[in-house]
Every structure is written in structure tokens, then in C-alpha cells.
Amino acid sequence: MYTQGLNTGDKTQSDDPREAVFQARIDRDEKIEPNDWMPEAYRKTLVRQMAQHAHSEIIGMQPEGNWITRAPSLRRKAALLAKVQDEGGHGLYLYSAAETLGVTREEMQQQLIDQKAKYSSIFNYPTLTWADMGAIGWLVDGAAIMNQIPLCRCSYGPYARAMIRICKEESFHQRQGYEIMITLARGTPGQKKMAQDALNRWWWPSLMMFGPPDGESLHSTDAMKWRIKRFSNDELRQKFVDATVPQGHFLGLEFPDPKLKFNEKTKHWDFGEIDWSEFKNVISGNGPCNAQRIAQRRKAHDDGQWVREAALAYAEKQQAQTQLQAAE
């Protein structure tokens, strides 16, 4: 998922004649490739967005990884394990695409650990019960798909290609989540209650994943002009609500929003006010799990250091031996 990071950025004002040529290419829907000339602000916006997107995938492994050992059956365990592995894979596709813009993987990883880079606010909420695995797959991955499908047509080639791979895989994530929800919703009263509780906790944070309302989204204009972004935050949020509400009703669950109502005139679901103070609080580091997520990432990085060092030392030794043999 997770493009909500597009909220800070750099203004573009320049007289470089190459900029007009560049914009004309974008307007013709041509893809921009790694070594093509591009405005510095385009590069910066992309690096920031792709890195945040990659970080979200990597941090996103934690809330679900939390339940792998406690999955209720081997089937569920295998599926969850595959899903978490996919999230790791998505992070790697995205880091690899971002690196084509001249930033190194080590820099990006360090920025995440040093808390200089953001990731999606949704992963700072705890996963308290097994039903959360259902709600995350259904809602969080559902919202992610809404956000990501337009990115498959993004103007930057490597990003668009990475997104195509990711979108193909996300569909499994959402379906396995919904299947968990349906099993719980049709189970014992206790299981249904668990499913309802998970929906109650994940619904609003899922809506926040689309980022601030259109009027307040700082960087949307440039991103739209450059065809990095194709739909506004509010448009995507509405699409998600329209798609998801009937799915929730099918489960026989209730959404935690008394204002949720189908609007016959617009043919859309109207919904209540989002608590943006909560969103700001979580994104600026004060959510329930921010500290824990970063601490865990840092520990994984530090614990892996000796492995990286050993692998490099081994490679160097092998290379030296090959050279020695060649010289003989």
C-alpha cells in the first residue's frame, strides 16, 4: 500500500527549458525512465513517495507477523506466512525501483530507523485478536488496492512496473482477509463479536489511509501534474467506501459510523467526519505502536549486521582466491 506520505514536498518553479519538454512527454503519457532528464523536484517527490511506500510494506510485516505462530489452523498459517512474505517482497520491489533514482538502499533503511522517513499510519495500531488478520486483509489491503491501482499507470516507469507486480499479489491478500471475516461472522456469537470488534477498530484508520482531505493535501497538485497521482485522496476514499460497505453488510456486521447512509441522489455512500486530529497524532509518531514498530525494525537491522558482514567477507575471500588462481 500506502501512498499517504504524499503530504510534504518541494515546490517546483524553474525556467529550465528542458522542463517543458519533460512536461510534454508526461502529457503524452510517455513513461519516464531512470536516466532520462527530470526536474529535481520530480525526482525528490518520487524518492520520498517510493521510500515511504517501501517502508510501509516493511513495517507492515509486523502487525501481521505478530499472529503467524498463533494462527488457528495450518491453512490460515500458511496463507498468513505467504502474505507477510509478500509484504517483504513488495518492500524490496519498491526499494529497488527507488534506487534507480540515485538513492541507496542503505540510506533509505537508515532514514526509516532514524525516524526521518514516514510510513503509513495504519501500521501503528495494534493487532489484538485473530479477527484483526481478517480486518487488515479486507480493509487495509482493500484500501491499499484502491490507492495502488492508479499507480500502475504512474509516469515513472520503474515505479509503475513495480506496482503492477504488487497489485497482482494484493488481490490474494484481500480475499484471504475477507474469508477470515466471513468465517468469523458465520461462527459462534463470540466469533462474530470478535469480527465486529475488529471492524470497529480498523474502519476509521482505514479511511485515514487515503491521506488528508483534498483541500489540505500539500503536494497533490504537482503529483497530479506529473501523473504520479491520478485521483485525489477524497475520490479514492469515496471509491473505497462505496466498494466496502456492501461487503460489510454481507458479513452481517455494522460499521461504526451512525452517519453512514446511501445517498440516492449521488449514488454514493455518505459517511461521517473523520477524526483528523487522531491521524495527525499517529503520523507524527504518537500512535499506539510507533515506538514499538521502529524499535523492532532497528533490532532486526542490528541483529542482521554480523550476517551482512560475514557474507561480504566471504565474498571478498572467494574473489581473492579466484584472482590468485587466475594469476598462477
Place this chain on the structure above:
Amino acid sequence: MTEKNMPLWEVFVRTRNGLAHQHCGSVHAADKDMALQHARDVYTRRNEGVSLWVVRSNDITASDPAEKEMMFEPAASKIYRHPTFYDVPEDVGHM
């Protein structure tokens, strides 16, 4: 950070027998065995391929996009390199 960076490798996958290897992304690895292992884990989790190549990114020489015209335009202006440039009477049949 004093840690040395892991070298970058480009990954190419042959999706089916009979097709050419195609570039699909990159991985970081200390050596070629590790690069192949990572490429397998990252790029072929769903039967995407039957064969993998990994190549050190530093070993790839690429044409400069700024010289695109100089490199490739001459090919576009030589229409006599294409079969449709030549007139063959219809009576001759398919050629």
C-alpha cells in the same frame, strides 16, 4: 555508517521455455550465489519463471538517453530497410 554497502545485481527471468530472459528488477547481495537466492525469493514466488540470470549492475553498459536521437534516429529514416518499401505486382502473389 561505516558498514560496506551490498553490491547491486540486476535480475532477469525467463518466464517460459522458448521465451527470452527479461529484466524484472534488482537485488542486493554479497556474491552471485546469494544474488541468485535472493532473486528467487523476491521475483519468483508465484511460478513467474523457469530460469534466472543475475548480473552485477556495475557491469552493465547502457546507452545514454540524451543521445537517443543520434543512436536510433538513423534507423527510422531508412524506410528502404522494410519490406513494404518495395512494390511487387499483386499477380505475383504473397512474397
